[in-house]
Amino acid sequence: MELKRMETCIKSVTIQMPVLIPNLLNDHRELSLAHLALGFISMGYVWQEGQHAPAQVLPKALAVPYWLISRRLGLPPILTYADSVLSNWKLRDPTGNMDLIFSFPGGESCRGFFIVSLLVELAASSGIGALEVMHAMKSSDVAGIQNGLVKVTQSLKKMKETFKLMHSKFKLNLSPWRDNPMLPNGLLYEGVSTEPMFLSGGSAAQSSAIQCFDALLCIQHEDETGKDKMFPGKAVIYSFFLKVFFLDYMPPAHCQLIETLSARPSLRDLILSCSSSDLCQAYNSCVSAMVDLRSYHLYAVQKYIIGPGNHTMGCPLRGVGTMLNDKGTGGSNLMGFLKGVCNTTKKALISEVWPV
Numbered sequence: 001m002e003l004k005r006m007e008t009c010i011k012s013v014t015i016q017m018p019v020l021i022p023n024l025l026n027d028h029r030e031l032s033l034a035h036l037a038l039g040f041i042s043m044g045y046v047w048q049e050g051q052h053a054p055a056q057v058l059p060k061a062l063a064v065p066y067w068l069i070s071r072r073l074g075l076p077p078i079l080t081y082a083d084s085v086l087s088n089w090k091l092r093d094p095t096g097n098m099d100l101i102f103s104f105p106g107g108e109s110c111r112g113f114f115i116v117s118l119l120v121e122l123a124a125s126s127g128i129g130a131l132e133v134m135h136a137m138k139s140s141d142v143a144g145i146q147n148g149l150v151k152v153t154q155s156l157k158k159m160k161e162t163f164k165l166m167h168s169k170f171k172l173n174l175s176p177w178r179d180n181p182m183l184p185n186g187l188l189y190e191g192v193s194t195e196p197m198f199l200s201g202g203s204a205a206q207s208s209a210i211q212c213f214d215a216l217l218c219i220q221h222e223d224e225t226g227k228d229k230m231f232p233g234k235a236v237i238y239s240f241f242l243k244v245f246f247l248d249y250m251p252p253a254h255c256q257l258i259e260t261l262s263a264r265p266s267l268r269d270l271i272l273s274c275s276s277s278d279l280c281q282a283y284n285s286c287v288s289a290m291v292d293l294r295s296y297h298l299y300a301v302q303k304y305i306i307g308p309g310n311h312t313m314g315c316p317l318r319g320v321g322t323m324l325n326d327k328g329t330g331g332s333n334l335m336g337f338l339k340g341v342c343n344t345t346k347k348a349l350i351s352e353v354w355p356v
């Protein structure tokens with residue numbers, strides 16, 4: 001009863017709050033922090049009365065500044081991976097230990113999910129060897145390409161080892177307002193539009209790290225998953241997901257990096273044409289490390305989503321709509337999609353055909 005009164009009170013306070021215009025926020029850091037804060041508050045507002053009674057309208061005190069800030073950042077007005085993981089950290093002490101800025105309810109186990117994701121990103125950043133590969137390709141410097149690929153492989157292996165630190169389990173409602181049976185009419189952003197918005201939630205698939213490595217290594221998922229009979233009529237399922245659920249929810253600079261990597265001449269073709277066994281092995285080691293990482297990811301999805309039956313809620317790192325939220329099918333859509341992606345990664349391996 002007390003709780004009910006408190007919820008009603010929070011609702012009416014939020015509705016009466018003044019609409020703040022975020023003109024004084026200047027740099028990317030301030031805007032990102034504001035986007036993160038508004039994302040957390042909005043999620044809390046929508047789901048404050050539990051998963052069966054979400055709010056249908058985001059009051060203008062939240063909706064208007066959220067919309068304005070989102071436009072400036074090029075992000076959607078919903079909590080994304082860029083918010084809850086990439087912007088959500090601070091240094092706890094001068095030695096470099098990190099902590100979250102905003103924590104969800106759920107204590108240490110919840111904190112672990114976000115911190116480990118952040119550490120996986122950190123491990124990915126040492127894959128900056130990717131840039132070395134690109135430079136070396138310009139001058140056909142085989143040794144340079146090879147060195148760069150070795151660094152990328154090390155980074156991918158470190159990502160997998162770091163990923164293994166994830167042990168927590170918890171249930172948390174960060175459900176989005178797209179393909180959500182509890183919000184079939186989406187969410188109305190008061191003062192922004194008279195039409196409701198349908199937005200997907202944050203997913204680690206919105207991390208650009210793995211997509212960048214895919215682009216560098218010329219791992220293309222469209223054709224293979226297109227042949228898959230899992231979603232009849234959806235010929236390019238991976239690119240559909242990539243665009244609609246992943247790229248549109250990434251910071252624009254991250255999409256730009258993926259595009260730049262995808263647009264440059266093919267590394268795989270170059271390796272096929274230069275018949276260097278060492279180079280081929282360096283490339284294959286990279287691809288194998290990607291396969292290992294994706295296989296471990298599959299194991300994690302089984303452990304945290306399929307096993308416990310958390311198809312619609314429970315894991316803050318998944319945000320895709322009903323197509324993959326396949327309650328009642330034992331998670332076969334989701335696992336089929338992720339296995340397909342893993343298999344196409346394997347297909348990029350080059351079998352050496354030239355004499356050594």
Ligand code: HEM
Binds near residue numbers: 297305338
């Ligand atoms: C226990 C932790 C994790 C779980 C349960 C999980 C779950 C999922 C799920 C369910 C999907 C399908 C798309 C969706 O529903 O959003 C997905 C896709 C994906 N996730 Fe994760 N994820 C986890 C951690 C991570 C981490 C740490 C990364 C990397 C930073 C990552 C990167 C990806 C990528 C790139 C995809 C797209 C498919 C692909 O390209 O392989 N995930 N994940």
